[in-house]
Amino acid sequence: MPKKTFLKLTPEKQQRILNAAADEFIEYKDQYEKSSVNRIADRAGISVGSIYKYFYDKDDLFFCVFNSNKAQPQTLAESDTLYDYSKKEIGLDLEASQVGNDLANIIFQNTSLFQGLVFSDTATPDYLEKLKDYLAKDQKRGILKDGIDLEVAAYLYSTIEFNAYQYCIAHDLDFSKDTEILRKMTDMFFFGIYRDDAEAKIKKE
Template sequence: MPKQTYFNLPPEKKQRIMDATYEIFITENYEDVNIRDIAKNAGISIGSFYQYFYDKDDLYLYFFNCIEKKYMDKQKEKTSSILFGKETVPIEEVCTKIEIEFNRTWYKVPMEVMQKFYFGEYSKELDAPLMDELMEYKNAGKLKDTVDIQFIFHLYATSMFNILNYFRENNITDENERLEIKQKYYKDIFLNGILKD
């Protein structure tokens, strides 16, 4: 997560950093991006960069997480559920073109960066509303009695990592095919395993 000094910045400066981040990760391979170029494009010094973020991964994951959170909030608003909604809101209805382009870079980041996301603080923060939904369903008696909420929550987060790994290993690059595979898994396997009939 960014340091508090980043959150204390004026909105205009935060916007410059965000714009520079989007631009550089969209146009360059993740491995080729360096702090010097990010700082130069954002109009800040390298020293300032390290006052705001711990490293390149932290910067990338923060802005990726912001987009994912924006999308999940809209999914919840439109369907009353993130996990149990009957329909999926198209990302084009929620995000700007540049946010979508930046979000698509996720499929090309190193696996170590994905691991930091899915097994670290970002995933816990992003998926907290999912935990709330699971608790609501459990309290309403809609989940199987044997369901351990903490375990299911962990399975949900880590399955996303494994699905992306599956896409890479099988060279699945078509966005519609990816979405179909994810939806099938969550509806046919994941939810059927935890919901009462």
């Protein structure tokens, strides 16, 4: 997230910086590491020092640009269970701008950026609290196994997207397969891989 100093700028200056950064990142979309904060500052007509007054580093600037260009979903309606919520979340069909799509592709090509997006952006305290609230409700309904640590379960759920991405990388799969893998991993999270009577069978062996 940008620093408070950036949020105090006029909307026109904010947009000028974000547009300059988007142009730079997209120009170097196949070589993100070669994109330059210096050139972004030149494009925006500000000093390099100002960039670091507004953002913590280049990745922070990138995520700010990405968030301003990505497709914004309608507020996701509350669901009865975390499982229902997850299906709605995975099934969101969003229309992004061309700039948003280009920036998303940069993330998919860079493991460190995707990891930062998941663990520094998606897995925020607010998001984890939302997941824990769902899990607590599911626990009260009696549909969770006994002894589940809600905090650990919420964190584990929040990492599934990253794991699906890593699976696609490891198996050289097109990223169009990411949603399919994500659905499979989500089902494994909720329902496990052992049969209901597996525990008793394992303890007998």
